[in-house]
Amino acid sequence: MTATLVRFGTKAETLKALEPLLASGKVLPAVHFTVRDWSEDRAEVIGRILRSPWAAGPLAVRSSAQGEDSLLASQAGRFHTSLGVVGRDALERAVERVIASYDGPDGDHQVLVQPQLTNVSASGVACSCDPSSGAPYRVLTWLDGGGTDAVTSGRGEGVRTWYGAVEAVRAGTTRPPVAHLAGVLALVTEVVALTGHDRVEVEFAVTTDGDVVLLQARPLVVQPSEVGARAHSALxxxxxxxxxxxxxxxxxxxxxxxxxxxxxxxxxxxxxxxxxxxxxxxxxxxxxxxxxxxxxxxxxxxxxxxxxxxxxxxxxxxxxxxxxxxxxxxxxxxxxxxxxxxxxxxxxxxxxxxxxxxxxxxxxxxxxxxxxxxxxxxxxxxxxxxxxxxxxxxxxxxxxxxxxxxxxxxxxxxxxxxxxxxxxxxxxxxxxxxxxxxxxxxxxxxxxxxxxxxxxxxxxxxxxxxxxxxxxxxxxxxxxxxxxxxxxxxxxxxxxxxxxxxxxxxxxxxxxxxxxxxxxxxxxxxxxxxxxPAGAEVFRPxxxxxxxxxxxxxxxxxxxxxxxxxxxxxxxxxxxxxxxxxxxxxxxxxxxTARRTGRSHGFDAEDISYVEIDTLTALRGDASDRAALGRAVESGRGRHAGTRSVLLPPLLLSPEDAWGFELPDLVPNFVTQLRVRAPVADIERGDAPEGAIAFVAGADPGYDWLFARGIRALVTAYGGMNSHMAIRAQELGIPAVMGVGERKFALWRRAEVLDLDCANRMVEVLS
Known part of the structure; x- marks a missing residue:
């Protein structure tokens, strides 16, 4: 592995350390200072910023908190960012807003001020591995045109996501669908090499001149994949x-x-x-x-x-x-x-x-x-x-x-x-x-x-x-x-x-x-x-x-x-x-019965989940059963580890899709004509559903209990207008958005409050 040249620090410290070493991209000039510096002499800090040759144009004032981009937690998006800041008074207000978003009075927290890019042709986030599983993929999420925060804010329309298997990217056999993003892949590879971390995330922008700009780099807080890049390539x-x-x-x-x-x-x-x-x-x-x-x-x-x-x-x-x-x-x-x-x-x-x-x-x-x-x-x-x-x-x-x-x-x-x-x-x-x-x-x-x-x-x-x-x-x-x-x-x-x-x-x-x-x-x-519930009237034409x-x-x-x-x-x-x-x-x-059978031979439900039903129904009822189950558990567990490392598009059009693909922008199915503004409840994470917009990846009949818990609305990653839960939501007059796709589901699930407007077929992140 390449020797570590750059150690991750705060956002500002990491950018400063990478700036002179990058060959595949550049870092914008910056001024950063601590909360203590600001509280002791804000006039000096403002003067230092305003003396910079780039200070006259619109500025970006960003958080750079201690622990914000650490190896333990990224806290991405937790703290305030102000964009388009112009003038001394606006600068002072923007800094105050960033500091106010921090938890407590830690004087070592920092604030980062940079010129704001205005000639952006694309911007987004790139990961050196799948941010959910650690699987060996390069993942690009970007928006053509627009501001540099369109992807990270969750408010941009037209966001695109591409996955490329690491080995195929290295070999040059799979490429992103937009030519100018090839430079972003090179940037990710270089940050991996310079930091010695194979799980990193970068925020980037590509200018109309073709320059790749590194806006942020941080370690990805995700467990490494159980399957290495070469074994993954074989899969x-x-x-x-x-x-x-x-x-x-x-x-x-x-x-x-x-x-x-x-x-x-x-x-x-x-x-x-x-x-x-x-x-x-x-x-x-x-x-x-x-x-x-x-x-x-x-x-x-x-x-x-x-x-x-x-x-x-x-x-x-x-x-x-x-x-x-x-x-x-x-x-x-x-x-x-x-x-x-x-x-x-x-x-x-x-x-x-x-x-x-x-x-x-x-x-x-x-x-x-x-x-x-x-x-x-x-x-x-x-x-x-x-x-x-x-x-x-x-x-x-x-x-x-x-x-x-x-x-x-x-x-x-x-x-x-x-x-x-x-x-x-x-x-x-x-x-x-x-x-x-x-x-x-x-x-x-x-x-x-x-x-x-x-x-x-x-x-x-x-x-x-x-x-x-x-x-x-x-x-x-x-x-x-x-x-x-x-x-x-x-x-x-x-x-x-x-x-x-x-x-x-x-x-x-x-x-x-x-x-x-x-x-x-x-x-x-x-x-x-x-x-x-009030008895519904029988419809009579x-x-x-x-x-x-x-x-x-x-x-x-x-x-x-x-x-x-x-x-x-x-x-x-x-x-x-x-x-x-x-x-x-x-x-x-x-x-x-399957769980009971497994238990009788010393296997728990987790073990039996890896055994195919034909193995269970073919058990002979003698001493050989335990060995047969043990082999099936071990084999199934290994195969499923491989399954967890593989990412594929919702539609496979060719064998080449195995190596790299762009997620299609799916059209959600909106149920009812109603509108609701409510907090988000991630049901699979254990959030309480009462009064919330319930998020469930694929809602089968077993999720009917949600309707007895007073949910305000329902969102699923998968499911059509004719699915069980869509019909159920229509019956009860509960707004729902079915089949939003993995990208939108993950994005909206991270929000605190959503505005779900079925009549206008719109979902907006409120906070």
Whole structure:
């Protein structure tokens, strides 16, 4: 390792030490002084600043506190910064504001004054490793143009983030998408070499002249990665090879453009997370994505992809095979050639609009009849589909949807199938088999029916027949299993409530997440109590609305009546939630059995989380079980360490994405038309949810307890408009922003207070 030439001190001291040594960037001239200097002779300090040749222009007055950028804590953004300071009086006020932001009267705290850059073409923050995990990546977060604090303040729009694997950056095989940022990578590498710290963060600006300016350098307070750069590079090579192998293995899958995403269709990022442990991942595969998803879709009249796994994992990170998903949304009646061209059209459209990756069923694929299907099909003409093709696509979707809404539609069969789900089998293998056939399979079908119901409901709103208030009233009047939780918490005693809902857990597939009945006080404030919610009025359309619905149905080719349509919308949404509730009861019990099995052989839940479900169900019940579990735990733990070190984009378009990628700027899904200003509660960190905007990365049904704790709003990193929590928030009239993406989620979660305005589709950091 290079000998340490520069020792990290305060912000001002570090910049002063680096300034004469940097070859890849420059440091602005500066004056710094202590709080003691200021209190003893502020006139001398001001005079020293004003005598500087750069003092006439706008100044930046920054904090440089003791311990602000230490090896133990960065305290980044904690203290005040004043920009655009001009004149003696403004300078004095700015210094006073910085000093006032310090904790206590420590006279050794410093203040740093520099000229403010005005010719900025880009500015941001660069890290020598992933700041969350320590994984070996160079990470650039920047804004083109704008002020130098646009990224660090959290208020800039258009912020971009790029990741490049360290070994690929060193080899020059991956580069940031903006040419002038190459100099920033060189700056980071040089700061690493000059300080001897391989985990550093720099704030930078690039001028219109192409100069790279170092604004700040500090050690990153993050644990080193468990995987070194070379081993990490081998992992990424395996990811690229896996991409190529999976892309070549098409079978029943249509289309010529491979594409993988964490949120389309069965959205694993929302349900099991982007880095699930082996047990959770294997359970999701067994229950849903290996066969169940395709069997259900074929039963609903779509193309049969039975035998094709929907999920492909890259170094343990689960992705949906988008071509397989899109193929399964094609009506079975369409011929192969037309079906293949449709899938190619869908994948191309998604690749050109990455921000739609969690909205594919609303914005990309045509999967059912709707009130504007004629318009959607007509747009295919611009993409090479002739009149006969378009007519066939429309006829097949109309017929498929009419069969679904018919009195003997597949969704009604699934409702009956769900009634056969057993709930008392202690044998994990037998319980899983039953759960697939009588739980997951009907749930998969009812989830599809629920999506069609929501799409038709939104179509009634888009056509002007129903208002947003009517939509909210219709959903609010449905007594779903989810909405019953809040009501029952207010009316049932503790034992009765837990008897009914005790199997739920945040992280439905996660053995490490306690069930409600295992840690009730973690989720519910029993002493606080809650008044029963006011009974929602059942939505009843007016005579004029009924007539309008009948006319829409006739024009669109539906064969159902207005009453049958409204019944389907309500029942499909309710039954989807009930199916999820019932099948997760069995899944939750399987996890309890798995934990019990592990304990009997000397392994705790943490250990068993690394064991795939096939290993657990194949145990022989003899002395060999302990050794088999031990090998599985060790293997799974090692593989998951690699998984934690890998960062990939939400959509994999090519094997090269394994080495470097820019995060797409995702478009969040705003739920309700409401607005709230409230403090932020990081639920996964243990913050109290009452009266706050609750932040949860991926909100599955196990997070329903939040609604019984009086949250003001909800924000998730993953999740679409048709997700469980989105429907739930709409029912209760609680504003929510779903699927904001990792970057915005991390940025907003660090705020103290947010202004969340769903009607205007805006989120603003207030403090």
């Amino acid at each position: 990424l090579g395996a990811v690229a090879d896996r991409w190529a192998d999976s892309a070549a293995n098409t079978g029943k899958v249509l289309g010529s453009r491979p594409l993988y995403g964490v949120m389309p269709d069965w959205n694993p990022a929302e349900i099991i997370g982007v880095r699930p442990r082996p047990l959770a991942l294997s359970l999701y595969r067994r229950l849903i994505t290996d066969r169940t998803w395709a069997r259900s879709r074929a039963a609903y009249g779509y193309r049969d992809l039975t035998g094709v796994p929907l999920l492909v994992d890259f170094a343990g990170i689960p992705y949906v095979d988008v071509r397989a998903s899109f193929s399964s949304f094609v009506p079975a009646a369409l011929p192969d050639g037309l079906a293949g061209r449709l899938v190619d059209h869908y994948t191309t459209r998604l690749a050109d609009n990455l921000h739609l990756h969690d909205k594919v069923e609303f914005t990309i694929v045509l999967s059912c009849n709707s009130f504007d299907l004629r318009r959607q099909v007509a747009e295919l003409a611009d993409h090479g589909f002739g009149a006969a093709d378009r007519a066939l696509v429309r006829r097949s979707l109309v017929a498929l949807t009419n069969r679904l809404l018919a009195p003997d539609g597949a969704w009604r069969r699934d409702v009956r199938l769900l009634e056969r789900l057993p709930t008392d089998d202690d044998d994990a293998g037998a319980a899983l088999t039953a759960c697939v056939e009588y739980g997951a399979l009907p749930f998969a079908g009812l989830a599809r029916a629920g999506f069609v119901g929501v799409q038709l409901l939104d179509g009634l709103v888009a056509s002007g027949v129903l208002s947003q208030a009517d939509r909210a009233a219709l959903l609010g009047g449905l007594r779903t299993v989810a909405s019953a939780i809040t009501e029952d918490f207010a009316t049932l005693d503790r034992a009765a409530f837990l008897e009914r809902y005790g199997h739920l857990r945040p992280g439905t597939y996660d053995i490490l997440s306690p069930r409600y009945d295992e840690a009730p006080d973690l989720y519910f404030d029993w002493a606080r109590g809650m008044s029963p 007016s005579a004029a609305q009924r007539r309008a619905i009948r006319e829409l149905l006739r024009e669109a080719g539906f064969t159902c009546t207005a009453d049958e349509l409204l019944y389907f919308i309500g029942e499909s949404i309710k039954e989807r939630e009930r199916a999820k509730f019932e099948f997760t009861r069995v899944l939750s019990d399987v996890l309890v």
